[in-house]
Amino acid sequence: MSSKHFINDPTHLIKSALEAVTQTNPTTALDAENKVVYLRPDAAKPQVSLVSGGGAGHEPSFAAFVGPGLLSGAVAGTIFASPSAEQIRRCILQRVEKSKGVLVVVMNYTGDVLNFGMAVEKAKAAGIEAEMIVMADDCGVGREKGGKVGRRGIAGTVLVQKIAGALAATGASLQEVHKVARVVADNTVSIGSSLAHVHVPGRAPGGEDELKDGEVEVGMGIHNEPGSERTKTELPDTVKTMLSYMLDQTDKDxxxxxxSKSDDTVLLINNLGGVSPLEMGGITAEVVNQLKNKYGIKPVRILSGTFMTSLNGLGFSISLLKLADSGVGKSMLELLDAPAEATGWTAPVKSSTWDKPPTQISEASGDKDVANKPSSLTIxxxxxxKALKNGLESLIAAEPDVTRYDTVVGDGDCGIGLKRGAEAILSSLDSSQNDAALYLxxxxxxxxxxMDGTSGAIYAIFLNALAHGLRTQGNGGGKADxxxxxxxxxxxxESMAKYTPAKPGDRTLVDALAPFVEELGKSGDVHKAAQAAKQGAANTKGMKASLGRTVYVGGSGFEEVPDPGAHGLATFLEGLAQGLK
Structure with missing residues (x-):
């Protein structure tokens, strides 16, 4: 691992890298404030827009895939961290073509799924047709380890983007583009391996669990996540293990x-960023030969290059797509071969585009947010x-306990995040608004x-859906009782369940939220509901988590403390109920 970089300021690094995309592809423009690279309006005819993104550090994914025939917009977070829902919302509502609908393609990481999911819900609320595909192709994470979280998304994602983007460029409907993306996602499997962890610019060197000389980590994730195994071996055995994970049908995990050898396939061999082109050639030959000699598989297309990196990761990944009936009148292969004018893909930008580049951009001065409609339900x-103030003040007072619990079982930031959100809400409460949805x-x-991070995304998704739930009942007016x-x-x-598999018993804030919702529905008594939430949070003490950070990296101390998120929510709900007396 090298901790040396030409640019050590990560903020400047991301900004300048995004700017470079627009300098090398005239079809693109940059919304620097929201870190969105998008297709200029006159670069393509109106079509279904493909939006993707994630943390920076995976270049050319995703910004350099923006261009005719591929992505319409890409949203970047900080290095290895999801962009915020607000950035994504801006991309969908203000930067890309919306008239034909929007398909969001995102990799299966909690922050990405929640933040992109919330933006999709925002788009739907604004009357925009929107769908989302969550890519989970990494067989380095098996069923037992993945649990409810499932497999991670890695380089196979670019095959979904390319094929769906090519179909969108033909004028296909959102339903058709969504369908072909789903078929590709369901027929793709990937795995990566690396000789070292990577160093993130701006961070102090050290702290990573470094591999020893000669060691390779099979199944390492693209954010330094641990792999399936470490071993001292040469390339042939490494490839043999990787292909076994991908293709061995006796490995039920x-x-x-x-x-099978009768299937037509596409092979993608991806450089994680730090492997020389010379070695990539040797790796490609080894993979192709083993597929042929051991499995009888002869891919009809072989793509080898740099598509999705882990900064300067000294590793590579293998993705295999089994070609299937797309169900949309065009074959996967035809769509894969279609030209794409994006610098991250292999097709070059046409000379005619350089001679007369598009000039239109979406000016910030023309940005208009869609005004939310009242619910006609009064409060x-x-x-x-008064009730909210009491609940928020109770939550702020509980911050030391929440922080202490999260220090034991998490990364220690839950209490501070909840306190920051509570203080901001306190300062913005408006006693002049009597429409329930507009107040919310x-x-x-x-x-x-x-509120950032996973908890912020969860609360934002839930509250947006809560406002929608109010509006669906408000046609005849009345009181919000x-x-x-x-x-x-x-x-x-129900809406939140689309974006997180959390259920009671998973040791999350849902352990407090679910009993509150259930009891309020049965009794209509807020005080009884708050007590149910309090008991639900208390029950998490000693409960082993099946979601969140500990799924991949483990954790201890959960026997002594409740889930911090559940405890914080229950404290707020109890204070809210007391404030209604």
Whole structure:
């Protein structure tokens, strides 16, 4: 691992790298504030827009895949961290073509799924047709280890983007583009290996669990996540192990895709960033020969190069796509071979584009947010503000306990994040608004702009869906009483379940939220519901987590403390109920 970089300021590094995409491809433009690279409006005819993204550090994914025939927009986070839902929302609502619908392609990492998912819900609320594909192709994570989280998404994602992008360029409908993306995702399997962890610019050297000389980590993730095994071996044995993980049908933990020698396939061999072109040639030959000699598989297309990196990762990944009926009138191979004018793909930009590049961009001065509609359900804003104030102050007072619990079982930032959000909401409470949904919208906006990370995304998704649940009941007007809130809470819970598999018993904030929603629906009594939430949070003490950080890296101390997120939510709900007395 090298900790030496030409640019050590990560903020400047990301900004300048995104700017470079627009300098090397005239079809693209940059929204620097939101770290969005997007297709200029006159670079292609109106079509379904493909939006993707994730943490920086995976270049050319995803910004350099923006161009005619591939992505319409890409959103970048900080290095190895998801972009915020607000960045993604800006991309979908203000930077890409929306008239034909939008397909979001995202890799299966919690922050990405939640933040992109929330932006999709925002788009739907604004009347935009939107769908999302979550790519999970990494067989380095088996069923037992992945649990409810599932496999990670890695380089096979670019095959989904390329094929779906080519179909979108033909004028296909959102349903057709979504369908072909789903078929490609379901028929792709990948795995990576590396000789070293990578160093993130701006961080102090050290701290990584370094591999020894001669060691290779099979199944390492693209953010330095641990792999399946470490071994001292040469390339042939490394490739043999990787292909076994991908293709051995007797390995029930990893046999996600059955491929036989009679199947037509596409092989993608991806440089994780630090392997020389010379070695990539040797690796490609080894993979192709082993596929042929051991499995009788002869890919009809072989792509080898740099598509999705892990900074300067000294490793590579193998992806195999089994060609299947796309169901949309064009074959996967035809769509894969279609030209794409994106610098991250192999097809070059046409000379005619360089001679007369597109000039249109979306000016910031023309940005207009869609105004939310009232629900026609009324509340007493003074009573609501009083109750919320009491709940938020209770949560702020509980920050030391939440932080202590999260220091034991997490990374210690849960309490500070909740306190920061609570303080921001407190300062923005508006006692003049008596429409239930519009009152909630003000809180949602504050949450989206002040709470980051996974918990911020979860709360924002839930609250957006809660406001939607209110609006669906408000056609005839009336008062937002307990039964109305109970129905809206149920809608919000069902919506949140689309983006996180968390259920009671998984040791998450859902252990407090679910009993609150259930009890309020049964009794209509907020105080009983708050007590149910309190008991649900208490029950997490000693409960082993099946979601979150510990799924991959483990954790201890959960026997002594409750889940910090559940405890924080229960504290807020108890204070809220007391404030209604």
């Amino acid at each position: 990893r046999a996600f895709l059955q491929v 007493d804003p003074n009573q609501a503000t 919208d003000k809180i949602i906006s504050t949450v989206e702009n002040t 307990a039964p109305v809130w109970a129905k809206a809470l149920k809608v919000a819970s």
